[in-house]
Amino acid sequence: MQVIHSITELRHRLAGQEQTAFVPTMGNLHEGHLSLVREARQRGGPVVASIFVNRLQFLPHEDFDRYPRTLARDVELLTGAGCDLVFAPDEAELYPEPQTYKVQPPAALPDILEGEFRPGFCTGGCTVVMKLFQCVQPRVAVFGQKDYQQLKVIAGMARQFALPVQVVGAPTVRADDGLALSSRNGYLGQSERHEAIALPQALQALAARARDGRAPREALEAEAMAALAARGWAPDSLTLRRRRDLLPPSEAERLAGEPLVALGAARLGATRLIDNIEC
Numbered sequence: 373m374q375v376i377h378s379i380t381e382l383r384h385r386l387a388g389q390e391q392t393a394f395v396p397t398m399g400n401l402h403e404g405h406l407s408l409v410r411e412a413r414q415r416g417g418p419v420v421a422s423i424f425v426n427r428l429q430f431l432p433h434e435d436f437d438r439y440p441r442t443l444a445r446d447v448e449l450l451t452g453a454g455c456d457l458v459f460a461p462d463e464a465e466l467y468p469e470p471q472t473y474k475v476q477p478p479a480a481l482p483d484i485l486e487g488e489f490r491p492g493f494c495t496g497g498c499t500v501v502m503k504l505f506q507c508v509q510p511r512v513a514v515f516g517q518k519d520y521q522q523l524k525v526i527a528g529m530a531r532q533f534a535l536p537v538q539v540v541g542a543p544t545v546r547a548d549d550g551l552a553l554s555s556r557n558g559y560l561g562q563s564e565r566h567e568a569i570a571l572p573q574a575l576q577a578l579a580a581r582a583r584d585g586r587a588p589r590e591a592l593e594a595e596a597m598a599a600l601a602a603r604g605w606a607p608d609s610l611t612l613r614r615r616r617d618l619l620p621p622s623e624a625e626r627l628a629g630e631p632l633v634a635l636g637a638a639r640l641g642a643t644r645l646i647d648n649i650e651c
C-alpha cells in the first residue's frame with residue numbers, strides 16, 4: 373500500500389481510474405473505520421483512504437490540538453484491511469492559503485443537532501469533503517452512520533452539486549458492550565469508559581418508546597436527557613427525528629410509523645460522545 377502526501381502525486385497515481393472508492397477519515401483508526409474500507413472494497417475499484425485532521429470542523433475550544441495523530445499505526449491497519457492507497461496531506465498541502473471559499477449546507481440541516489452545539493462543524497466538514505473529492509475523484513465514497521447528520525449533509529451536497537460520486541452509508545461498529553467505536557473513546561478514563569454505555573442505552577430506551585402515544589415526543593426526550601444528567605452526564609441533546617431530513621416528526625407521523633432515528637450527543641467529563649439508533 374502506498375502513502376501519498378501531495379495532491380499532485382495523488383492525481384498522477386490515480387489518473388484514468390474510474391472506479392475509485394474513497395473513505396475519508398481523521399485517522400486514529402479503529403474497527404469502525406476499517407469496516408468502511410471493507411465496504412469500499414466490495415465496489416471493485418481501488419480503495420483510497422484519507423487521513424487528515426480538519427481544523428475547519430473544530431471550534432477554537434475543541435480538541436483539534438490533542439486529537440490523536442497515529443499515522444504509522446493507521447497505515448498498518450489500512451494495509452491489513454486491504455486499502456490500496458492512503459492520502460495523508462499535511463495542512464500546508466490541503467490548505468496552502470486560508471480556505472475562505474466554503475461549502476455552505478442549507479440552514480435547516482446544520483443549524484440543528486451537531487450544528488447547534490458545534491457551529492461551523494457542518495460547513496467545515498462539507499468543505500473538506502468537497503476538496504478531498506476533487507483530489508481523489510472517487511466514484512463511491514463510504515461514510516459511517518455513526519455520524520448520522522454528517523452522512524445526510526454529505527449525501528445532500530453530492531446530490532445538489534451533481535457530484536459524480538455515490539455516497540454510501542455503513543452501519544455503526546460497536547464494542548461488545550454496545551458503545552459505538554470512536555477515536556474520542558480514547559479520552560475516557562477507565563470508569564468513564566464503563567459509564568459510556570449509558571449513552572447507547574439511553575438511546576435504546578428512547579427508541580423503544582418512539583411510538584409511545586401516552587407521552588409527547590418532547591417529554592420522552594426530556595426524560596432521556598434527565599436520566600443521563602442524573603448519572604453525571606451533560607447531555608447536549610437526545611432527540612427523535614425523521615430519518616429523511618432530521619426534522620422533528622409530527623405526532624401523527626411518529627405514531628403512524630414514519631422511519632425515525634434517535635440521536636444523542638452528551639458530554640461525559642471532558643469527552644463529548646455522539647451516537648444514534650434507527651427506530
Ligand code: AMP
Pocket residue numbers: 396397398399403404405407408514515516517518519542543544545546552553554555
Ligand atoms: P472520523 O475519523 O471520526 O472523521 O470518521 C471517519 C469516518 O468513519 C466517518 O464516516 C465516520 O462516520 C466513520 N466512523 C467513525 N466511527 C465509526 C463506527 N463506530 N462505525 C462505523 N463508522 C464509523
